[in-house]
Amino acid sequence: MDKLPRAFTTLACAALLQAFAPGPPPLRQPIRGWVLDYGDTACTAMRTYGSAAAPVLLAFRPSPNGGVVRLVVSRPGKAPPAYHFPLTTNISADSARATGLRFPSADRKNDIVWINFARPDLEALRGAGEIAIRGGAAIDQRFALPGIAAVLDALDICNADLRKYWNVGDAGVQLSAPARSLRPLAAYFSSDDYPAQAISEEATGTSRIVVMVDETGAVKDCLVEETSGIASLDAMACIALRQRARFKPALDAAGKPVRSVLTGRVTWRMP
Numbered sequence: 001m002d003k004l005p006r007a008f009t010t011l012a013c014a015a016l017l018q019a020f021a022p023g024p025p026p027l028r029q030p031i032r033g034w035v036l037d038y039g040d041t042a043c044t045a046m047r048t049y050g051s052a053a054a055p056v057l058l059a060f061r062p063s064p065n066g067g068v069v070r071l072v073v074s075r076p077g078k079a080p081p082a083y084h085f086p087l088t089t090n091i092s093a094d095s096a097r098a099t100g101l102r103f104p105s106a107d108r109k110n111d112i113v114w115i116n117f118a119r120p121d122l123e124a125l126r127g128a129g130e131i132a133i134r135g136g137a138a139i140d141q142r143f144a145l146p147g148i149a150a151v152l153d154a155l156d157i158c159n160a161d162l163r164k165y166w167n168v169g170d171a172g173v174q175l176s177a178p179a180r181s182l183r184p185l186a187a188y189f190s191s192d193d194y195p196a197q198a199i200s201e202e203a204t205g206t207s208r209i210v211v212m213v214d215e216t217g218a219v220k221d222c223l224v225e226e227t228s229g230i231a232s233l234d235a236m237a238c239i240a241l242r243q244r245a246r247f248k249p250a251l252d253a254a255g256k257p258v259r260s261v262l263t264g265r266v267t268w269r270m271p
Contacts (some may be wrong), residue, residue: 043158079111087135101231154239
């Protein structure tokens with residue numbers, strides 16, 4: 001039998017691969033309206049998809065300064081131990097370099113995915129009307145987002161109020177002394193904190209974080225303000241500080257302890 005022309009063979013192989021390539025997932029529609037939670041440390045917009053028997057929660061939670069928004073997907077079911085994974089979305093030019101974090105909930109009943117987006121990237125949702133997250137076995141979902149423009153505006157307003165509540169920058173009361181760590185932030189970390197997956201992949205990066213310190217010096221929350229590009233490194237930066245860091249609270253103009261935030265950078269380098 002004569003050999004097929006190389007060009008024909010190449011086209012045939014390409015067509016075969018395309019035939020077996022997974023198509024886009026179905027577009028999930030919400031079963032409930034948006035809920036805006038004006039929490040003490042973060043503003044969160046949530047909506048439920050799926051069904052009443054198997055609800056899937058989609059949430060957006062901006063950092064205090066508004067630089068990063070954490071997208072959360074929570075689904076019923078068991079999840080493997082925490083790991084990060086590459087993903088693509090329909091809203092960011094840098095999506096090919098994004099990673100998500102998949103992990104089980106504390107009660108082991110839900111499978112959770114976290115993804116950190118730069119706040120400007122989410123503006124594309126106003127026109128897209130949906131968000132598609134393609135992360136292979138970790139997550140492959142599309143969510144319809146009716147009303148998302150009003151939700152983004154409401155989160156921005158809520159975040160402005162939150163900055164005033166936490167005396168961030170020029171918002172809130174004038175500070176005579178900022179909150180400060182009792183030790184250098186690096187002192188709260190050890191080599192054991194480096195996520196095993198990041199070590200195996202020789203992943204490095206810098207996470208810019210915001211620690212929210214109340215008037216007693218207690219850490220009330222920690223959020224990523226600028227992602228390292230590796231979800232497990234971002235998560236561990238806040239986990240370690242929430243568990244170990246100790247602070248002196250900020251002082252107002254009269255010398256009274258008040259709520260405030262401390263911004264720092266955690267750089268992860270391979271030994």
